[in-house]
Amino acid sequence: QNINRVYYGTDTRAFSLLLGSWLALCWPIDRLNASLTTHAARILDGVGIGALLITLLGFFTLPGQSSWTYRGGMFFYSLIGMILIATVVHPGSHMNRWLTNPFFTWIGQRSYGIYVYQLPVMVFYERVVEIGRHPVINALVECLLILAISELSYRLVEQPLAHYQWRYLPASIRHWIDFKMHDWHQWLKVGPVVIICFIALCGLMLPSKPAKKSAVQTRIEKSRQATAAKNKQIAKGKTAKVNVNSKSLQKKYGLTSNQLKAASELKVTAIGDSVMADASQDIQEIMPHAYVDAEVGRQGSATPAVIKDLKAKGQLQKNVILNLGTNGAMDSQTINDILTAIGKDHQVYWITPHVPTRDWEQTVCDQIKQAAKQNANVHVIDWNQAANGHAEWFAQDKVHMNEQGNAYFTRLIVKTILKNK
Template structure:
């Protein structure tokens, strides 16, 4: 039975939140701000938990802590444990490379401190390329669980010390602002983990929800509003919904503005949205109530928990780059099916289970005489999965073995750094343009090698450029290469300005950006403006068949070349599309043969335009 004050429209907000996060993970270039669904979840938790606690204190003068904690644990643990078990079993059988740190991952999740572990050991939430973990998104559960544990104690202390409700309200609001300020102060563009995963730096969304519960308790809201008042409330709700959607489409997760007020701003907007939905005099609750939203909202916890394992495992075996939308729909379908199975066979049964009967249930399940073959068919798969997961946990945790591509990239970076130092000093090596082996390796004539050896260029890129840098500098010894693993487009203008200041930005600039994600129009303009219109820019189209942004980035580069006379396309994507033999295991970074063809294409394209 649902509470009489169950707000059905909140399921609509949960649907908005969970689909924002899912679409962000599936199609980050389409919905770059979809991660803002997480603050909506935190706002909802902050509001309803505080509402429940304040109601208890008003009625009894205290908080039934044991009952509160047990209720939350019964809600959170079952789905989490099932997900951790099944995911670990799958990794053990099909993805052994992900077993690294699996024990720490499981233990910190079960202790609700995974977000703090991720700060020092985990992957960036925005790292979509370097072996994405199926557990990364679970940081939010740690933040929520810590809030559930600490907030009743803090709130009780506030009531005990401050007594007056007005003082308590503004203290909570000041705490929310302090959390947002801390996020801004600790923001480091080179390491987002601290501010993104930290409970203290993400607490403002929870605290704004709590503040709303203190100022706007559903029990005290008047359902009978005047028509003008209801229209104002509806207008605020619609505006908040539209602004939230705008944020989903426009606020990139690696922008400095996001952490210096942007996320706090959208949390305030989300708070206004929730305020209008819970108000009985507004129409927002009715507008956000329908069977689809109810179905998704009630399963939103499971949908959120299961989403990333499905995506990571699916995208390990399917190249999604050519058909991103179709694959996204398939992945959504798989997530929904798994979430429904979990809701029906895990969440609902355990929600009504009498846990005092657990010892009897265990004795029943281990009594082999009480089970016929049909019961074993039901429990057998679960036993096997648990056994495989246990085997995975017992395996020794070995450091992730570097691939041949990773090893070569590291060596190339070291060699390139030394070459760059020599170039900066005006010292370069000579190219033997008559070398038959060199001509054969790169498929270039003696005349082409001679012309290439005289080119003065600056190459700026990501790990693909870092991989090919030795080949580039072998036949273009004047090439100054600045390449960084994981480099995003929005970090490039700063790199260009630094190269200009050092006098290393040549008139010919090669760009290899887009492997790690698409860029918006502003980022592209910033890159071009930083280089300047008096430079010739050669932009390489990326070959990323395993990511949905491949075609988007290629289109962006070609469109930019059409709009600017000094921008030229080096179409690596097209040249490499039918040559799987040029690439390593990840199908993105080249092997030695691929690096040679990559370098050859760069040289031929530049010489053709000259």
């Protein structure tokens, strides 16, 4: 299955919790010897410094799209984190003293709030703001919002609850329900709490319903079914004919009859993710020889295996269209593996992604353009630039196209390929 199953699965992530639990059992703070020899203390400090440096290195070198992350990488860094914590809590080590400062103390006291609020802030902020254009600035804004909300939560929720005398709870409840004792100032405090509790109870009592499929999901499913049927026909050597004189086709795709004729004769293999799956029917409508292999959520790291499989089946044409990068940036090794799997004897047309809601948009675009500079057989289809400023081409998620966007997407692919012929 895709990597989300590994990342979000409790069974595939339990090692972090279990390592911490094991440390608490075998390394109890109240039983550790504070009077270590100088040599032992140096060893402990050295291990702690090493674990800290490896942890910092991991922040910059453990990408979410790398297969190694899910084949031991997360476990390795959890193990390193456990070792770092072991050296910090040991009373004979100097790590705790070295790492103690007002900033770290402030962060530590609010760390649970930061952990809790980071996801909702990111989800709602990135729903409104297109962070892809200015990822660093937007990341700083998100951090400030998370810290501000965590500070308010710490002062107004966590600390009052932590110091509340719970034995007085029955009296407090009687006070809250005594309407005569409340003025409007008190209702400003009690009212929102009552409303939130009521909404929460209603939500808990509502029957769970399966999420409805969006229009994009429904269209992608239909496109995949139609594409699979056409792929079978292509594999058998059967293809539909394109009416190159059709005025409706010429108008829909903005192509002349000569361009439609040339497109209908192109033999291509298109490999991509959900964006390619969504546009596959349009692609095969004017390029009936196009064999499309598109998968929702496809990562760049999974693509070399797909290419090898297509080669083995004899379905990798001389012209290869790639639509990868919607779901995350790729490292240089992954890009090299993809191009090596395709081979120098093929012409590669790589589409730059339009993902304005993700911080990797510009990174992927730069990676594709760099690959084109370094490889003579790689050509850029700059969908990112063409789509910029055309919100009317996209669905609500701003990534997948609507019918109009799919037509422009297909038109750009055809024109770029014909231009390089």
